[in-house]
Amino acid sequence: MELRQMRYFVEIVRHGSLSGAAKTLHMSQPPLSTTVAALEKELGVRLLERTGRGVVPTEAGRLLMDRGEQIVRESDRLAEELRRHGQGTVGSLRLVAYMPYVQTLLPKVLAAYRQVARSVDIQILDLRPDEAITGLENGTVDAALMTTSNHELTAQLNRASVHLRRLGEVGLVAVLPPRETWAKTVSWAELAAYPIFAPPVSARFPGLGNLVLAELAEHAGVRPDIRTVSQHQAVLAQVSAGLGVAVSSQGSTGTGPGCPVSLRPLSEGRRTLTMELVWPKERELPESVTRFLELACAELGAGTPEPG
Numbered sequence: 001m002e003l004r005q006m007r008y009f010v011e012i013v014r015h016g017s018l019s020g021a022a023k024t025l026h027m028s029q030p031p032l033s034t035t036v037a038a039l040e041k042e043l044g045v046r047l048l049e050r051t052g053r054g055v056v057p058t059e060a061g062r063l064l065m066d067r068g069e070q071i072v073r074e075s076d077r078l079a080e081e082l083r084r085h086g087q088g089t090v091g092s093l094r095l096v097a098y099m100p101y102v103q104t105l106l107p108k109v110l111a112a113y114r115q116v117a118r119s120v121d122i123q124i125l126d127l128r129p130d131e132a133i134t135g136l137e138n139g140t141v142d143a144a145l146m147t148t149s150n151h152e153l154t155a156q157l158n159r160a161s162v163h164l165r166r167l168g169e170v171g172l173v174a175v176l177p178p179r180e181t182w183a184k185t186v187s188w189a190e191l192a193a194y195p196i197f198a199p200p201v202s203a204r205f206p207g208l209g210n211l212v213l214a215e216l217a218e219h220a221g222v223r224p225d226i227r228t229v230s231q232h233q234a235v236l237a238q239v240s241a242g243l244g245v246a247v248s249s250q251g252s253t254g255t256g257p258g259c260p261v262s263l264r265p266l267s268e269g270r271r272t273l274t275m276e277l278v279w280p281k282e283r284e285l286p287e288s289v290t291r292f293l294e295l296a297c298a299e300l301g302a303g304t305p306e307p308g
């Protein structure tokens with residue numbers, strides 16, 4: 001028994017006539033009569049009784065109608081859900097996002113994405129850069145918004161597994177304990193006089209930790225006391241308490257009453273990170289993910305998500 005036959009039979013019983021069913025199905029009556037006759041022959045039982053007022057189901061026909069309506073509804077529901085998957089309006093999005101994205105750019109992108117994909121389950125993942133790349137490779141991460149200190153090197157290191165798309169540059173500032181005696185700009189040598197909190201160095205996705213290490217080696221002139229801290233809020237708390245200094249993206253570092261800090265421009269060396277949209281090469285992405293990639297590029301002014 002085919003779904004098409006079931007649908008035709010259900011419409012005939014609903015309307016009580018072949019003509020009414022034919023009008024709803026946008027077809028002529030003869031194919032409906034042929035379909036019912038073929039179905040009765042296949043099942044070996046009469047399904048419809050002809051009366052002066054149309055057709056009515058037999059006892060077997062009522063049983064088929066009860067089950068058939070449910071099957072047709074489920075089929076229609078499944079077809080609609082699959083169409084929505086194809087349009088990228090349902091499904092899931094597993095996204096890794098780092099500062100400054102979480103506090104600055106990401107809310108704008110997600111708000112726009114939600115307008116066109118209201119039923120997509122969005123998960124924001126907190127992973128280190130190397131973990132994010134591994135997740136993109138093994139399918140546990142769909143996309144990532146990250147920063148790198150060297151776009152060309154990062155693209156070369158990961159050329160076999162991910163695409164990178166430049167989204168622009170983010171400025172860096174020195175993050176200092178809250179006092180008014182700091183100069184208008186701060187050098188790397190001045191930062192090196194204090195313990196420096198920095199993210200871990202990454203072998204596969206050079207980022208802020210790599211930049212801090214390289215700039216201190218070039219400009220500090222002394223062996224710095226670098227203390228690895230993964231969480232941005234933990235860095236702010238320790239700097240606010242006077243335990244050391246840090247370098248961070250300007251847009252993600254507030255000066256609220258909870259963790260007050262002083263922000264100063266850097267006077268030398270590399271003072272920006274490159275913002276990157278990252279997605280996997282070796283697997284086909286669902287529409288919910290490709291739609292996010294397109295929208296993220298549009299909202300952040302990077303054009304279409306072609307590899308950069």
